[in-house]
Amino acid sequence: MAIQIFNTLGRKKEAFVPLTPGRVYMYVCGPTVYSHPHLGHAKSYISFDAIVRYFRYRGFRVKYVQNITDVGHLTDDADSGEDKIIKKAREEKLDPMEVAQYYTWSYFDDMDALGVLRPNISPHATGHIIEQIELIKTLLKKGYAYEVGGSVYFDITRFPEYGKLSGRKLEELEAGARIEVNPDKRNPFDFALWKHADPAHLMKWPSPWGLGYPGWHIECSAMSMKYLGETFDIHGGGLDNVFPHHECEIAQSEAATGRPFVRYWMHNNLVTVNGVKMSKSLGNFITIKEALQKYSPNTIRYFVLSSHYRSPLDFSDQALNGAQRGLERLVTMVRRIRKALSQAGENTKVDPPFEVEAYRKRFEAVMDDDFNTPQAIAVLFELVKRTQDLLGEGKASRAFLEGVDALITDIGQHVLGLLPQDLSKPDSASLLPVVEKLIQITVDVRSELRKQKLWPLSDKIRQELASLGIVIKDRPDGSTEWEHNF
RNA sequence: GGCGCCGUACCCAAGUGGCUAAGGGAGAGGUCUGCAAAACCUCCAUUCGGCGGUUCGAAUCCGCCCGGCGCCUCCA
Numbered sequence: 139m140a141i142q143i144f145n146t147l148g149r150k151k152e153a154f155v156p157l158t159p160g161r162v163y164m165y166v167c168g169p170t171v172y173s174h175p176h177l178g179h180a181k182s183y184i185s186f187d188a189i190v191r192y193f194r195y196r197g198f199r200v201k202y203v204q205n206i207t208d209v210g211h212l213t214d215d216a217d218s219g220e221d222k223i224i225k226k227a228r229e230e231k232l233d234p235m236e237v238a239q240y241y242t243w244s245y246f247d248d249m250d251a252l253g254v255l256r257p258n259i260s261p262h263a264t265g266h267i268i269e270q271i272e273l274i275k276t277l278l279k280k281g282y283a284y285e286v287g288g289s290v291y292f293d294i295t296r297f298p299e300y301g302k303l304s305g306r307k308l309e310e311l312e313a314g315a316r317i318e319v320n321p322d323k324r325n326p327f328d329f330a331l332w333k334h335a336d337p338a339h340l341m342k343w344p345s346p347w348g349l350g351y352p353g354w355h356i357e358c359s360a361m362s363m364k365y366l367g368e369t370f371d372i373h374g375g376g377l378d379n380v381f382p383h384h385e386c387e388i389a390q391s392e393a394a395t396g397r398p399f400v401r402y403w404m405h406n407n408l409v410t411v412n413g414v415k416m417s418k419s420l421g422n423f424i425t426i427k428e429a430l431q432k433y434s435p436n437t438i439r440y441f442v443l444s445s446h447y448r449s450p451l452d453f454s455d456q457a458l459n460g461a462q463r464g465l466e467r468l469v470t471m472v473r474r475i476r477k478a479l480s481q482a483g484e485n486t487k488v489d490p491p492f493e494v495e496a497y498r499k500r501f502e503a504v505m506d507d508d509f510n511t512p513q514a515i516a517v518l519f520e521l522v523k524r525t526q527d528l529l530g531e532g533k534a535s536r537a538f539l540e541g542v543d544a545l546i547t548d549i550g551q552h553v554l555g556l557l558p559q560d561l562s563k564p565d566s567a568s569l570l571p572v573v574e575k576l577i578q579i580t581v582d583v584r585s586e587l588r589k590q591k592l593w594p595l596s597d598k599i600r601q602e603l604a605s606l607g608i609v610i611k612d613r614p615d616g617s618t619e620w621e622h623n624f
Numbered sequence: 625g626g627c628g629c630c631g632u633a634c635c636c637a638a639g640u641g642g643c644u645a646a647g648g649g650a651g652a653g654g655u656c657u658g659c660a661a662a663a664c665c666u667c668c669a670u671u672c673g674g675c676g677g678u679u680c681g682a683a684u685c686c687g688c689c690c691g692g693c694g695c696c697u698c699c700a
Contacts, residue, residue, distance in 0.1 A: 170700095176700090354698080374700095379699075381627090405700095415693080446637085449629095449638095451636095460648065470662095
């Protein structure tokens, strides 16, 4: 059966039929780089990471594009707001591009730490000004946009389908209007494609309409269509981007090309703290860097993937601690299974106690159903637990364990990315502090033995340590120093 | 005010018409153990915010009510 995707456009699950067989062309809205990413970003990008990984597991070749927004985005929509990156640059007395670059690296650092695979293409908005201008020119030529005083606006009345994604109607929007009316706009809900820049503005580019900078929505249309085509399979992002951002993307893209823009719209739900949305503007966010000081990357992944991507996720230390414990136990059990596998003989005559394939089918069934990662985790737990039970009974053959291990690897590593790459080989860097601590403990015990004048035993310890390259030096004052040659 | 989502055990969280309501955490009891910890085993919602309705049958569909949240302004 085909993968079922909940399409925001239509609000129901649909079978995923790629435009090109075997390929997935996918775009996910990336971050605006003016501050460190927070747990909300973690949820979004870990969720889509698991989705991309699952498509690949399923044999699709995925072209995954995720933008870096390094210009644009005003602090409000009354057209009086300031570009957030420029605001930060002014505050920190930096060039705007220094700000964008600094937080771009911060973003990738955090994503790498969380095991989020990098997109195939990470286009920057400032690197695609030409494409954006070309798109705006097309919209002007086709009569979907108009220019006023060096700014260009999209004429919302020319696109009757406006609102089809978010389920809004223009009349309703006007009824609830709270934004200040911009006198340049013909309709209050026309949105900017290009903004005129006054001379003091820091980020500006030449255009047919004078010096200016692109509007908020145009970059995603320009870059997604450049790399994925005028119509592509999947466009994802946070729920908070459905309106107006994605609605406007649809309007300007479909107006420009006359074709459907995106076939499946996917939106992840938001992270809340004490039930309230976590966001930069509310200031209640926890950065990924902060979270990583308390919890391991895989704990955060586990926490995120243990709820469905379309469900809200409430952050609390209690929930994170629960996730940490659960993951630890999972890793312990997997480690035990792998150890058993490495020691298993060729006792191939034992019948498989249960069908590993049945678990694989279950895993695929739940992931096929709109990427139900919580259930995938449940399947993994059941598989691991049941295998461990058999281990105790001595009923697991080598071939059987190999099958189990392959499935654990597929679910836990390849798709969910929860398990360390190689459980049997911790890297030496992380082991050294432990080794040194062990030496210290041994030396401390020996010091206690010497106090009790148990010389043969303390001498034996010194010799054994020496044979390992650890030299012990007893000082006249009774203290003991040591060093090792590794 | 408009649009939409959610409310499942102590906590997190699947399930959206029909086998005994997944899984994890916490908790309780037990095995093991010099003690402790770890590990393992067992137990832990006749019930799904409330009240009605549809149905042979509902946590799942419909209506109303209560509670929480999101979008309508930049946000993943």
